[in-house]
Amino acid sequence: MMKRTHYTTQLGVEQAGQDVVICGWVDTRRDHGGLIFVDLRDRSGIMQVVFNPEINLDAFHLAESVRGEYVVAAAGKLRLRPDETINPNIQTGQVEIYVDKMEVLNSSKTPPFYIEDGINVDELLRLKYRYLDLRRPEMQKIMMLRHRVVKEIRDYLDENGFMDLETPILMKSSPEGARDYLVPSRVHPGSFYALPQSPQIFKQLLMVAGFDRYFQIARCFRDEDLRADRQPEFTQLDMEMSFVDEEDIFGLVEEMMARLFQAGMGRIINTPFPRLTYAECMARFGSDKPDLRFGLEIVDVTDILGNSDFKVFSGAVAAGGVVRAINAKGCGEKFSRREIDDLGRLAIEYGARGMAWIVVTENELKSPITKFLKEDQIKGLLDRMQAEAGDLIIFGADSTEMVCRVLGFMRLELARRLELRHDEELNFLWVTDFPLLEWDDEEKRYVAVHHMFTSPKLEDIDAMEAEPAKTRARAYDLVLNGTEVGGGSLRIYQRSLQERMFSLVGMTMEDAREKFGYLMDAFEYGTPPHGGIAFGIDRLVMLMAGRDSIRDVIAFPKTQSAACPMTEAPSKVSLRQLRELSLKIREEKA
RNA sequence: GGAGCUGUGGUGUAGCGGUUAACAUGCCGGCCUGUCACGCCGGAGAUCGAGGGUUCAAAUCCCUUCAGCUUCGCCA
Numbered sequence: 294m295m296k297r298t299h300y301t302t303q304l305g306v307e308q309a310g311q312d313v314v315i316c317g318w319v320d321t322r323r324d325h326g327g328l329i330f331v332d333l334r335d336r337s338g339i340m341q342v343v344f345n346p347e348i349n350l351d352a353f354h355l356a357e358s359v360r361g362e363y364v365v366a367a368a369g370k371l372r373l374r375p376d377e378t379i380n381p382n383i384q385t386g387q388v389e390i391y392v393d394k395m396e397v398l399n400s401s402k403t404p405p406f407y408i409e410d411g412i413n414v415d416e417l418l419r420l421k422y423r424y425l426d427l428r429r430p431e432m433q434k435i436m437m438l439r440h441r442v443v444k445e446i447r448d449y450l451d452e453n454g455f456m457d458l459e460t461p462i463l464m465k466s467s468p469e470g471a472r473d474y475l476v477p478s479r480v481h482p483g484s485f486y487a488l489p490q491s492p493q494i495f496k497q498l499l500m501v502a503g504f505d506r507y508f509q510i511a512r513c514f515r516d517e518d519l520r521a522d523r524q525p526e527f528t529q530l531d532m533e534m535s536f537v538d539e540e541d542i543f544g545l546v547e548e549m550m551a552r553l554f555q556a557g558m559g560r561i562i563n564t565p566f567p568r569l570t571y572a573e574c575m576a577r578f579g580s581d582k583p584d585l586r587f588g589l590e591i592v593d594v595t596d597i598l599g600n601s602d603f604k605v606f607s608g609a610v611a612a613g614g615v616v617r618a619i620n621a622k623g624c625g626e627k628f629s630r631r632e633i634d635d636l637g638r639l640a641i642e643y644g645a646r647g648m649a650w651i652v653v654t655e656n657e658l659k660s661p662i663t664k665f666l667k668e669d670q671i672k673g674l675l676d677r678m679q680a681e682a683g684d685l686i687i688f689g690a691d692s693t694e695m696v697c698r699v700l701g702f703m704r705l706e707l708a709r710r711l712e713l714r715h716d717e718e719l720n721f722l723w724v725t726d727f728p729l730l731e732w733d734d735e736e737k738r739y740v741a742v743h744h745m746f747t748s749p750k751l752e753d754i755d756a757m758e759a760e761p762a763k764t765r766a767r768a769y770d771l772v773l774n775g776t777e778v779g780g781g782s783l784r785i786y787q788r789s790l791q792e793r794m795f796s797l798v799g800m801t802m803e804d805a806r807e808k809f810g811y812l813m814d815a816f817e818y819g820t821p822p823h824g825g826i827a828f829g830i831d832r833l834v835m836l837m838a839g840r841d842s843i844r845d846v847i848a849f850p851k852t853q854s855a856a857c858p859m860t861e862a863p864s865k866v867s868l869r870q871l872r873e874l875s876l877k878i879r880e881e882k883a
Numbered sequence: 884g885g886a887g888c889u890g891u892g893g894u895g896u897a898g899c900g901g902u903u904a905a906c907a908u909g910c911c912g913g914c915c916u917g918u919c920a921c922g923c924c925g926g927a928g929a930u931c932g933a934g935g936g937u938u939c940a941a942a943u944c945c946c947u948u949c950a951g952c953u954u955c956g957c958c959a
Contacts, residue, residue, distance in 0.1 A: 321919075321920085321921095323917095323918050323919065323921050323922095324915085324918095324921090325915055325916055325917075325918065325921075325922090326914065326915035326916070327915070327916035328915090328916035328917065328918080329916095329918095330917075330918055330919065330921085332919070341918085341919070343917085343918095345916075346916090347916095360910095361909090361910095374917090375917075377917085378917055378918075378919085380918090380919055382919080383919080386919090403893070403909075403910060404893090404894095404909095405893060405894070406893085406894055406895095406909095407894075407908090407909080412894085412895090413894090413895060413896095414894060414895075415889090415890085415894090415895095415951070415952090416951070416952070417950075417951050417952090418894085420951095467959095469959055470958085470959040471957085471958050471959075472957090472958085490958095490959085491959095493959095515958060516958095517957055517958040518956085518957060518958075519958095520953085520954080520958085521952085521953070521954090523958070642886080642954090642955070643955080644955085740959070741959055742959065743959060744959045745959080747959090780959095842952095852950090852951065852952090853951070853952065853953090854950085854951085858950095858951090
């Protein structure tokens with residue numbers, strides 16, 4: 294086999310005159326009868342190679358027989374193209390190779406879709422032939438970007454004293470959080486391993502072990518329903534540090550992000566990142582991961598409209614709820630009545646009982662509700678909302694939680710319709726002071742908002758039993774353009790505090806010992822104060838690549854039903870395998 | 884578990900009660916020495932996701948089902 298001398302895009306005007314060999318796939322072939330052009334594609338780009346019977350008749354005849362996606366090696370002299378045939382649309386458009394020898398290394402069937410960018414085919418087909426899909430230049434670029442990001446992470450953290458350590462994939466099932474993927478044990482009939490949802494406890498134990506700074510590009514597994522930005526197995530940058538506080542972690546992460554976006558996108562991002570507390574995020578944006586690329590803030594008008602004659606408002610407030618509103622600037626004239634009704638229907642889908650609205654015009658208010666409002670209430674409202682002619686004000690009235698939820702969604706929907714979300718903007722935000730616990734109505738107990746190893750804020754520790762819901766956590770999320778890209782916390786490192794935490798989420802000491810005895814034991818052998826954070830690499834790369842789906846940045850992703858169309862996993866296994874694992878599949882109902 | 888959208892030659896679409904199931908591209912053959920979305924001529928290629936029903940007649944209407952996608956719940 295001829296040995297490759299260059300990737301296609303390593304060849305340009307400066308290499309003209311050299312004898313070169315390139316290897317790749319036939320992208321297109323243009324046969325002019327007496328002259329054949331082939332665009333040869335490798336992972337770097339494409340190069341036009343020319344077959345002329347006067348240069349080499351054998352190569353010319355061979356070129357007549359090649360087809361799309363044949364794998365060939367082409368040797369010849371790199372020439373400058375005649376001026377009038379320069380192609381400015383490709384990187385190598387000023388040169389071409391006059392082939393005097395070609396080897397066909399392999400043939401190819403006609404692929405089921407075009408190997409080119411921007412194709413419009415069923416994603417199922419792309420996944421079934423993922424190796425062909427990944428051959429497309431845009432997918433090659435994404436995977437190279439992903440590599441670059443991971444490489445920069447490793448370099449940056451190594452330079453900052455972090456050690457890359459591995460933690461088990463077969464581990465113990467943990468009671469809280471997402472559903473575990475389970476792996477039956479052959480040698481322990483009836484017992485199961487769980488695949489990690491995150492290396493959380495192990496990385497904390499690495500801190501106990503004294504490694505001080507740890508990171509891992511870790512695969513994590515959660516057996517929950519999929520979304521465009523959620524896969525059952527995904528990759529996290531997991532890190533943990535000893536002897537640090539929030540400021541240390543934020544500073545380190547900000548510098549790392551700046552470096553990643555510089556390397557990955559050539560973008561300069563400003564540090565430090567702004568910070569908002571969870572409470573402020575919920576009040577102003579109705580979300581704990583607000584997109585701050587646009588305004589459309591939520592405004593509380595409970596004091597103005599809470600005792601109005603409009604029963605929906607007064608009723609909500611009487612039940613302990615709130616009335617809040619968003620001024621959708623300019624939407625009063627932009628949106629038709631039909632579009633406003635559409636928004637109302639959407640609000641109901643998100644859990645609202647309805648959506649009151651007011652359109653402000655030059656000399657009147659159009660609204661189904663103004664007839665219930667007194668003049669001073671209307672004036673107070675318009676004032677508070679800074680309403681002008683052309684505006685649309687939409688309302689949410691219900692429990693605080695529901696109003697945040699619904700108006701938070703409506704805010705995003707409005708931004709979508711007004712096209713306020715600009716892809717080129719990069720808006721980072723730290724969200725801090727999350728609640729430590731929240732009440733779970735189904736389980737009738739408090740559950741950890743972040744996880745059970747998160748430290749309460751020091752000033753809230755004394756009152757955590759008295760007022761669990763008001764206790765704040767030393768937890769933080771990093772949000773980019775409304776997407777949560779990372780989250781972490783300072784951890785509990787004292788046995789007594791950890792025990793209090795377990796009991797707050799309703800675990801008995803026996804439960805705690807059985808599930809986490811090893812961790813509590815470890816806390817008694819000199820555990821340093823520590824904390825960390827984890828980032829969704831897939832989401833991060835997705836945002837950098839400007840993609841809408843996490844599947845586009847994972848080489849071999851799963852479909853919405855967590856299946857792989859290429860390998861057809863998951864699959865049935867033999868009875869013998871089941872027997873070895875002491876498992877029995879429940880009979881299907883006839 | 885719920886809601887919505889989609890499923891027609893290899894691919895992408897049109898057709899939405901009676902068509903020879905149309906178009907583009909790809910594929911195959913022929914011609915062509917400067918193309919790069921090459922061009923020109925010719926050809927092959929579809930039991931319309933699956934099953935059932937309504938009808939004289941179903942790609943088209945109805946029901947069921949499967950798959951994919953989006954989304955709510957869920958995802959510490």
